[in-house]
Amino acid sequence: MSGTRPTGAIVGVGELTPTRTTSGKTTLGMLAEASRLALEDSGLDRDRIDGLLVGPQVGETPQHVPATVAEYLGITPRMSNVVDLGGASGPGMIWRAAAAINAGMATAVLCVLGNHREPVPSRSPNRNPIREFDVPFGASGANTAYALLKTRHMHDFGTTDEQFASLAAVSRANAQSNPDAIFYGKPIDTAGILASPMIAEPLHLLEIVMPVAGGDAVIVMGAEAAEAATLRHAPVYLRGAGEMVTHRAMSQAPSYTTGPLKPSMAQALAQAGIGIDRIDLLSLYDCYTVMLAITIEDAGLCAPGQFGAWAAGRDLSHTGDVALNTHGGQLGFGQADLAGGMSHVVEAVRQLRGTADGRQMADAALALVTGNGATMSEAVALVLGRDR
Amino acid sequence: MTIHPSELIVPGPTPTGESEKFWAGCRDGELLLQFCERCEHWVFYPRTVCPHCWSDRLDWRRAAGTGSVRSFTVVHKPGHPGWAVAAPYVVAVIDLAEGPTMLTALVGVEPAGVRVGLPVAVRFETVGEFVLPFFAPVPPTA
Numbered sequence: 001m002s003g004t005r006p007t008g009a010i011v012g013v014g015e016l017t018p019t020r021t022t023s024g025k026t027t028l029g030m031l032a033e034a035s036r037l038a039l040e041d042s043g044l045d046r047d048r049i050d051g052l053l054v055g056p057q058v059g060e061t062p063q064h065v066p067a068t069v070a071e072y073l074g075i076t077p078r079m080s081n082v083v084d085l086g087g088a089s090g091p092g093m094i095w096r097a098a099a100a101i102n103a104g105m106a107t108a109v110l111c112v113l114g115n116h117r118e119p120v121p122s123r124s125p126n127r128n129p130i131r132e133f134d135v136p137f138g139a140s141g142a143n144t145a146y147a148l149l150k151t152r153h154m155h156d157f158g159t160t161d162e163q164f165a166s167l168a169a170v171s172r173a174n175a176q177s178n179p180d181a182i183f184y185g186k187p188i189d190t191a192g193i194l195a196s197p198m199i200a201e202p203l204h205l206l207e208i209v210m211p212v213a214g215g216d217a218v219i220v221m222g223a224e225a226a227e228a229a230t231l232r233h234a235p236v237y238l239r240g241a242g243e244m245v246t247h248r249a250m251s252q253a254p255s256y257t258t259g260p261l262k263p264s265m266a267q268a269l270a271q272a273g274i275g276i277d278r279i280d281l282l283s284l285y286d287c288y289t290v291m292l293a294i295t296i297e298d299a300g301l302c303a304p305g306q307f308g309a310w311a312a313g314r315d316l317s318h319t320g321d322v323a324l325n326t327h328g329g330q331l332g333f334g335q336a337d338l339a340g341g342m343s344h345v346v347e348a349v350r351q352l353r354g355t356a357d358g359r360q361m362a363d364a365a366l367a368l369v370t371g372n373g374a375t376m377s378e379a380v381a382l383v384l385g386r387d388r
Numbered sequence: 389m390t391i392h393p394s395e396l397i398v399p400g401p402t403p404t405g406e407s408e409k410f411w412a413g414c415r416d417g418e419l420l421l422q423f424c425e426r427c428e429h430w431v432f433y434p435r436t437v438c439p440h441c442w443s444d445r446l447d448w449r450r451a452a453g454t455g456s457v458r459s460f461t462v463v464h465k466p467g468h469p470g471w472a473v474a475a476p477y478v479v480a481v482i483d484l485a486e487g488p489t490m491l492t493a494l495v496g497v498e499p500a501g502v503r504v505g506l507p508v509a510v511r512f513e514t515v516g517e518f519v520l521p522f523f524a525p526v527p528p529t530a
Contacts, residue, residue, distance in 0.1 A: 024405020074439020140467025147461030
């Protein structure tokens with residue numbers, strides 16, 4: 001990347017008048033006020049904003065901070081991040097915004113910081129909208145949210161319990177080629193998955209990932225620097241990327257049957273200059289069967305509502321015509337908290353290097369990797385390639 | 389099993405300065421939503437700026453309190469132990485007549501009687517120290 005430099009321009013500024021205390025206000029609300037002032041100062045249309053950089057642990061929101069701020073502002077950024085640099089966070093946001101723009105991930109990035117200050121410290125630090133408007137009605141945790149997706153998919157398309165369960169059965173079958181998988185040595189068929197306890201109708205226990213302890217790490221370099229270095233394995237190239245955030249609470253989701261991975265995957269494939277038909281390995285985030293089903297459809301592998309027929313007509317193992325989650329996916333391998341998403345990256349790298357012992361694909365050149373956060377809200381797609 | 393709200397001992401809402409009018413409305417038996425005077429969209433949940441146009445000209449207006457089920461789940465294993473006494477119970481997302489969506493629990497209906505598109509209306513119920521906007525089918529089925 002020698003010879004390139006970040007470029008960018010500040011086009012609007014907004015600042016709230018400092019006060020000692022802010023009785024009744026929230027940090028989310030104050031961020032919105034500052035954002036509105038900056039937009040007004042810029043003269044831009046609000047819909048031009050397509051990137052978001054925020055500080056960590058925004059007031060009432062200890063987790064999922066960018067998604068919560070994006071939802072609050074009614075925007076769906078294609079790039080978002082927490083910038084956690086203490087007093088340097090503001091300046092740090094400016095080059096990140098410029099870098100993101102130069103990378104083609106956004107065109108107008110909102111960088112915003114702020115905080116409320118109560119006269120008396122609040123009893124609970126968690127006052128974000130999902131805590132106020134979802135939890136009091138008995139909707140705690142991810143199971144309820146993903147169940148809402150499955151209900152609506154079945155309603156709109158007539159998809160069946162058996163079709164969803166078949167995806168978990170594929171994951172279990174693939175896990176039998178991976179001694180590290182939590183379900184290695186424990187295959188199960190569709191009927192067995194449907195016989196598992198009902199958790200949040202229509203979600204069965206075995207349509208949900210198994211939480212495990214574990215971890216994943218990846219070291220990334222520039223392509224030219226990697227080629228100049230002495231490495232143990234050939235580099236795996238980032239050929240394309242896409243990202244979108246749409247909401248935090250399921251009650252605010254724009255759709256229950258398609259998600260932000262759809263445009264994310266389309267962008268990643270477009271940057272790579274290939275169609276989905278060129279992909280050898282699908283390494284798709286599968287916290288729940290319904291998430292995997294919608295991802296298959298959003299990838300354009302089949303029409304909406306047709307994942308069941310698509311899966312039924314294919315061998316999805318590492319020797320099949322389309323390889324899907326060859327390490328077992330999280331449904332078969334296990335989900336080590338946030339590392340669960342990275343396990344899909346690691347498996348793709350192993351397959352592309354030719355080091356997926358015991359489950360190596362014959363000629364894997366291109367992999368599609370997806371990540372998903374909250375409930376079909378925080379989406380990232382990558383195309384990884386054996387060749388540059 | 390159906391929910392008996394008065395018997396629930398569960399986490400309540402954590403009202404903020406932005407939302408206190410909404411919760412006060414519930415206490416008075418009114419479903420209040422914000423209405424953007426600039427772009428004329430209704431807004432839920434309460435905010436300081438409109439999520440559609442970023443105007444701060446948000447007014448509070450009484451909503452019809454009706455809508456239909458966008459999707460639902462019958463919760464057998466609640467994420468919070470306080471809800472165990474009600475399980476299995478129905479959590480639903482409602483498409484409100486004014487446009488916004490709202491998550492709630494359904495009362496006055498057996499789980500088997502719920503479907504996508506079911507017409508519902510707000511039914512205010514006291515849970516602990518709060519009055520919450522639960523929803524029930526219209527006309528009532530249970």
